[in-house]
Amino acid sequence: MIDAPGLLVAAKELDAADSLAGYRDRFLPAEGVRAYLDGNSLGRPLRATAENLQDFVAGQWGGRLIRGWDEEWLDLPGRIGDELGEVALGAAAGQCIVADSTTVLLYKLARAAVAARPGRSEILLDADNFPTDRYVLEGVARECGLTLRWVAADYAGGVTAEAVADAVGPQTALAVFSHVAYRSGYLADAAAINTVVHDAGGLVLWDLCHSAGAVPAQLDAEGTDYAVGCSYKYLNGGPGAPAWAYVAARHQADFSQPIQGWLGSRNPFGMEQGYVPAEGIRRLVSGTPPILGMLAMRDMIALIREAGMDAVRTKSQALTDYAVTAVDALLAPHGVVLASPRDPDRRGSHITIDHPKFQAATAALWERGIIPDYRNPDGIRLGLSPLSTSFVETFTGIEAILGEL
CATH class of the missing domain: 3.90.1150.10 (Aspartate Aminotransferase, domain 1)
Known part of the structure; x- marks a missing residue:
């Protein structure tokens, strides 16, 4: 040896x-x-991020002040989402957006998914998934009167299509798994698992926190319904950087936003009475976009594109x-x-x-x-x-x- x-x-x-x-x-x-x-x-x-953040504070924030929202900032969540989708996620434009934290986006996507499968009573989840995923889904199950059904995962491995097939059934509304397991590093066969859950009539939500930026995803080609991920790991967005979410185009028209905020509405500056969701992926937004937090993420996406x-x-x-x-x-x-x-x-x-x-x-x-x-x-x-x-x-x-x- x-x-x-x-x-x-x-x-x-x-x-x-x-x-x-x-x-x-x-x-x-x-x-x-x-x-x-x-x-x-x-x-x-990144060295570029240190320079770009300083330039942004002095130039765009300090120089343009509130005018920056109209000139560019309001469009950044969708624009950076599209860049990430193209470079690392295998997602066509209009399906990814930057917003909130992973926890908040997990909640939004899970609530929308179970609402899209009325009459079904179960959520599939593996017992070794990251605590946030388990805790959020415990709360969603409690709020919606659903049952968590736990999928067995090998300690040094992860969730397989065979294990999912043993647990899925006619009551499955949603399955939530990690693309790469946070502990073992196991890379799940997303395409095979999507097929198993879809054949049973359920939806799948993937957590890509430990894969985005290091392991290519093919969200569109693999038939993914929803996905979420952070940006401070392999996307190098920095401490507390905002998360991103993917909603397949086929699910956007009936996406039921559980946290209704003004920037996800049809006409935010119309200040209308009553919430009407925006068309497309922007309906996933609730509040003010975290502009400073997403600039470093954009630098890393550009570097991954180059490499x-x-x-x-x-x-x-x-x-x-x-x-x-x-x-x-x-x-x-x-x-x-x-x-x-x-x-x-x-x-x-x-x-x-x-x-x-x-x-x-x-x-x-x-x-x-x-x-x-x-x-x-x-x-x-x-x-x-x-x-x-x-x-x-x-x-x-x-x-x-x-x-x-």
């Missing part, structure tokens, strides 16, 4: 051959950080392949277990490794400038953001973990 010196040589060779290596210089460096392996929680800021989403995915798979090899060689002999799929086609851009010492180890690693993150019960996640993470950086992080065992 390859040893640490051999792994370092391999990492240097992979970096030298990496066609995307130059993009790492587009990101701001972090003082004292030797390996940043948490891009699946918070992406690093190419397919190339980003190829680099992502190469990084996780290398990480698995290094974990097997350096950490497995010390009892570390890979809690992610070994098949690169079934992985997102992070892997999880388990060991009883990892909770304490994570804090010690942070002190040394090695930044992964920890997830219960005893897992370290290695989030490998394709455009900002190198192979040597990945080696450095994994070797440092060895020092904590």
